[in-house]
Amino acid sequence: MGVQKDRVRFNVGCRVFETTATTLANAGRNSLFGAMFDENWDLRSNAGTTTTEHFIDRNPDCFAVLLDLLRTGELYIPSNVPEKLLYREALFYGLLDHVRAAKWGPFDGNMLRLARSVRGLAPGDGTAIRAGPDGGCCVAHGSMVHVYDWMLEEHPPISLDYQRVNDAIWVDADNIVISACERLGRDEGGIGLFSSLTGELRYKFRVMHENQVKSYTGGALSFNSDYKLFSSCKGRSNEYGIGLWDQVTGKQVDFFYEPAGWSLGEADKLQWLHGTNCLLVATLFPRKDNCYISLLDFRDKSMVWLWSDIGAPLTDERRVRDAIAMEETHSVCVVNEYEDLGFMDLRRPVGSVRWSSRSRLMKGKMVDEPCYPKLALHEGQLFSSMNDSISVFSALIGC
Incomplete structure (x- = not known):
């Protein structure tokens, strides 16, 4: 994309701003300004004019901050501009990712600092805390999952009606998969897809055994790069192991049954290894008296690597x-x-x-x-x- 000299004029809330196509192109294709360019990143113009004016009925103070961000790459928020208002306006223009990146900067493990915190029983005593793709997070606590955006503002919590939550994993910024314990005598528990904004249940992932739907407890969760969902599963009879579902269709596509003398169905942690196309499965103390860690290859249903502390000296703490x-x-x-x-x-x-x-x-x-x-x-x-x-x-x- 070459440097363009075309000027663009905006009338935002009765204040006039003038900038260049090069500055607007920094917003990216998915922004409101991206629609002003053709497929070659040339500015669309009317009647061949070099200067066009666009009216936008939004907050001019926030527009000035966002335009300066596109021009300089730095975020400066004047004292007269509320942060929440700026973030709302950035969302309208499709610039929220730019604002987040400028505010927090790149992650540097050598210079960790506390940016913001949430206090309370759920964050302090949560079963699982999972980072979201947009900088937010969710905290599983008891039968609730508390969802926070990147500013740590809480969305409506997800309630599972007294079913204990075991794990949660983000599909995208709008959807979370949650696993929960089975409730005896009721067709509940397992794994569900929920809206992160409203807490609404959108889909339940079923476990099939011998062509019959089975009730089960969902445990640790993981995704792979091929839009597949993994979960440890503990059923009432034979449904012990790791289930595999298609993330797009929601249908079960495979199941790795737990071998005798090993533990998969009560796993605490799953991790997909992209380089080897295998799944790390870890069942740890105190969930079980012994620890079991294995590497599963679903392509041939094999356990290609394993470790357990069975037989370790009793003096080893x-x-x-x-x-x-x-x-x-x-x-x-x-x-x-x-x-x-x-x-x-x-x-x-x-x-x-x-x-x-x-x-x-x-x-x-x-x-x-x-x-x-x-x-x-x-x-x-x-x-x-x-x-x-x-x-x-x-x-x-x-x-």
Whole structure:
């Protein structure tokens, strides 16, 4: 796209603004301004004129801020412009992504800072906290899922009528998949698709066994890059394992049944590995007395890698509380209640943990009722959160 000299004039709320096509093109194709360009990013003009005027009946102060953002790439909000009003106007123009990016900046794991917080029982004692695609999040707590936008303003909560929520995962900014416990004697529980804006149930994902619909408890959730939904499932008879549904049609397309002596149906965590097209399944203490971590290949219904602490010495107090696969280093990282990190090599068919102790660093810092540690990966960095701290490591430490 070359630099254009065509000027464009706007009359916004009886205030006149003049800018260039180059500045407007920075808004992108999906914005209101993107419709002013043809497929070659040439400005559409009337009667061959070089200057056109468009009337928009919106707030002129907010328009000035957004135009300056497109011109400079920086966001400056004057004291006379309420932030919520600016965000509403940015949504109208299709510039909310630009505003969010300018306000928060790129994520830097080496410079973590608290941007904003939500207090209350649900965020402080949630079953699961999941980040949304638009910068918001949802918090599962009991039979409720509390949904927050990127400004941490709460939307109407999603209520499952006393069914305990086990996990939640975002499909897009408007939809959330939620898994919940089965209620005996009632056709409830399982997995459902809900509106993140209204809390409305839009679809229920069914489990079929021998051509019959079965009641089940939905557990850990995950998506792959092929629009497939995975969930751990615990039924009343044979429906123990990992279910697979087509995200577009909502129909069940496969089921990996739990083998004898192993645990899949009560998994705490699922993680899709894009490089190997396999699914990491982790069932962890205290949900089960022993921990089970495996790598499943749905293409041939095989378990290509596995590890369990069955047979570990009774004196070993290191119980795995979370696990995450790191494909770049062909390893699985685990963490125990003392925030010790352990690593296992995925290139060996049966895993064994190589622990890297941090207990001495944490000695004297453990609170009376510590939270379970959680692991996350982002662009080559490993994050371990526990209690009121987040530790950041290079993911290459697993090599």
